[in-house]
Amino acid sequence: MNVAENADRGSFVLLQVGEQRFALPARIVVELAPPMRLHTFPHTSALVAGVIVRRGHIVPVYDVAPTLLGKESPAHRFYLIAQRAFGAVSEASAIPLNGECELATAEIRPPDQGHRAFVSGTLEIGEEIVELLNFEALVTQPSAGSTDALQAEAQS
Amino acid sequence: MRIASQDSGKSRRARRSEPVILFSVAHQTFAISADSVQEIRSTDSLAGAANEIEQPLLAKVRHTIERAHRKYYVINACTHFNLPVTRPTLVLILRQLRVAVLVDKIERMVEINAVHALPRAFIGEERRWYRGLAYVEDHVIPVIEPAGFLTREEFQALDRITRASVSHREMEGAVQA
Numbered sequence: 001m002n003v004a005e006n007a008d009r010g011s012f013v014l015l016q017v018g019e020q021r022f023a024l025p026a027r028i029v030v031e032l033a034p035p036m037r038l039h040t041f042p043h044t045s046a047l048v049a050g051v052i053v054r055r056g057h058i059v060p061v062y063d064v065a066p067t068l069l070g071k072e073s074p075a076h077r078f079y080l081i082a083q084r085a086f087g088a089v090s091e092a093s094a095i096p097l098n099g100e101c102e103l104a105t106a107e108i109r110p111p112d113q114g115h116r117a118f119v120s121g122t123l124e125i126g127e128e129i130v131e132l133l134n135f136e137a138l139v140t141q142p143s144a145g146s147t148d149a150l151q152a153e154a155q156s
Numbered sequence: 157m158r159i160a161s162q163d164s165g166k167s168r169r170a171r172r173s174e175p176v177i178l179f180s181v182a183h184q185t186f187a188i189s190a191d192s193v194q195e196i197r198s199t200d201s202l203a204g205a206a207n208e209i210e211q212p213l214l215a216k217v218r219h220t221i222e223r224a225h226r227k228y229y230v231i232n233a234c235t236h237f238n239l240p241v242t243r244p245t246l247v248l249i250l251r252q253l254r255v256a257v258l259v260d261k262i263e264r265m266v267e268i269n270a271v272h273a274l275p276r277a278f279i280g281e282e283r284r285w286y287r288g289l290a291y292v293e294d295h296v297i298p299v300i301e302p303a304g305f306l307t308r309e310e311f312q313a314l315d316r317i318t319r320a321s322v323s324h325r326e327m328e329g330a331v332q333a
Contacts, residue, residue, distance in 0.1 A: 039296035042184060042237040044280030051275065051289070051296055058289055058296060060277035086276045093277060139277070 012106060012123060014130060015080050016099035017065055018073040023104070023123050023132045024082060030092060032101050033079040047139055052079060052094055061094045062139045067118070073098055082135055093139065108132060117141065173267040176290070176299065179248065179259045182239035187290050188300040190265060194251040195223070199258065202247055206230065211317045214310060220318060221256055223249060228256040229314055231305050237285065255305045266292055271299050 011026035033054055038061060040050035049063040059081060065073035076096035083090040106123040111131070118137035123130045176187040177196075206219040216235035221228050228249060234241045236257075244258035271288040284304040290297050306314070 037294075041186075041282075041296070041298045042239060042285075043278055043282035044238070045278045045282065048277050053291065053296060058272050058275060058291075060275040062277070084277070091276050093275075 010105070010108065012104050012132065013080070014102040014104050014125065015095075015097050016101075017095075018069045018071075018098060020069065021125075021128070021130050022068065023106075023125075023130045024080075024135055025132075026103060028082045028084075028135060029101075030081040030083060032097075033081055033094065035077060036079070047141070049096075054079075054081060054092070054094070057092060059092045059094050061096065064095050064138055067138065067141045084135060084139065093135075095139075173269050174271075175265055176268050177248075177265050178263040178292070178297065179246075180261055180263055181233040181237065181244075181259050182242050184237070184239060185263060185295065185297050186233075186300055187266075187268065187292070187297045188248065188302065192251050192300075192302045193248050195249040196262065197247050197249065199245055199247055209314075209318055209321060211314065213313055213317070214306075217306075217314060221247075221249075223256075226254055227318065228254045229306060229311075230256045230258060232258050234258075236305060250302050250305075253302055253305070254311070255302070257305065268292060268299070 012023040013026050013029045014021050014023050033052070036052050036054070038050045038052055047062050047064065047067070049061045051058050051060050053059070059079075061079065065071070073096070076098060078097045078100065079094040080097050080101060081092050081094050084093040104123070104125055106125055108121040108123065111119045111121050115131075118134050118141055119131045120134040120137075121132040123132055175190040177190050177193060178185055178187050180186070202221055206221050208219055209217070211217070216232050217229050218232065219230040221230055230247065232241070232244070233239075234244075242260050244260055246259050246262060248257045248259060250256065268290040271290055273288050274283060274286055282298070284307075285301060286298040286304070287301045288299055290299050
């Protein structure tokens with residue numbers, strides 16, 4: 001492996017949303033949190049479903065399933081907490097997941113032609129091709145659905 | 157890189173506890189500083205004192221009330237927060253602003269030790285609506301920013317409309333006399 005190839009290899013967290021797996025760079029992932037109460041209140045921000053309280057901090061939750069899958073995902077089991085950059089500062093942000101995460105090392109390949117704006121590449125994990133997500137682009141996508149399902153889950 | 161949720165949260169925390177009124181609108185609980193509320197009245201007790209105003213600008217304002225020679229704009233909190241419309245039973249008359257807010261019920265008063273900054277993920281009107289978030293008995297509750305109910309421009313527009321409406325009524329009265 002040459003230097004250029006080495007630079008393209010990295011650590012990624014594989015996460016399950018609905019029945020699909022996606023990847024995020026491991027450097028932005030903070031932790032996988034257990035299920036906890038989603039607190040909701042009126043707001044007008046697209047994709048934000050509410051907040052959770054984790055280790056004494058209020059963490060916004062982004063409902064990314066409609067954007068990733070084109071539909072609401074079934075009941076959530078975990079929250080993946082990642083850092084989202086806002087200029088020079090970053091903010092812990094959560095996305096609901098349906099399964100556990102896995103750490104993987106892989107080479108980043110270019111995304112498929114006609115890829116979605118929040119897909120920055122692909123990873124070959126065994127025989128599976130996993131889309132690598134650009135977290136910032138993902139959570140600033142125009143909403144492809146609503147956060148109603150998550151909020152209903154929070155109130156149940 | 158600094159962690160925003162930690163640093164900005166600390167900087168905005170109150171140094172001492174703050175009494176707040178917890179009230180609900182369409183099954184959502186909100187907190188408002190007790191200091192910013194002058195009076196709480198039932199809607200029934202103000203029914204005769206309310207004047208309807210017709211204006212197309214703000215759906216959330218349909219009435220005014222007079223208190224101590226000041227005209228207060230009555231805001232329907234359901235409409236303000238884009239919540240399902242309910243039948244409000246109480247009016248919170250604010251202290252520093254000419255605003256009265258229709259709400260469903262008062263839950264209780266509590267002391268909060270901190271107002272946490274609204275996460276940066278929130279980028280919409282809520283940044284004007286709320287001072288931040290409070291943690292009250294395992295619940296995260298938005299803390300109302302009283303000045304967020306009406307902007308200065310909205311006050312000016314409503315004042316113009318109500319002045320014009322009064323002039324129109326006076327002119328009609330003069331013609332009929």
